[in-house]
Amino acid sequence: MEAEAILIHPNNKEQLAAVKAFAKALKMPFETKVEESPYNPEFVKKILQGRKDVKNGKGVKIAFEEF
Numbered sequence: 001m002e003a004e005a006i007l008i009h010p011n012n013k014e015q016l017a018a019v020k021a022f023a024k025a026l027k028m029p030f031e032t033k034v035e036e037s038p039y040n041p042e043f044v045k046k047i048l049q050g051r052k053d054v055k056n057g058k059g060v061k062i063a064f065e066e067f
Contacts, residue, residue, distance in 0.1 A: 010016040016032075023030040037044070053059060 008019055
């Protein structure tokens with residue numbers, strides 16, 4: 001019997017837990033791996049802080065024509 005592999009990308013921890021429970025219930029072997037982000041963590045932190053600042057009104061609005 002030829003086996004096929006299925007690659008599943010859960011969107012959150014709840015979905016991951018459900019998939020793991022399903023595989024365990026059927027006694028199917030599985031493995032998990034954590035994918036690292038290709039982005040520099042400091043860069044991501046700055047971007048997220050910038051978005052938070054804009055949301056809290058700390059940004060400066062510039063008209064497109066001013067560029």
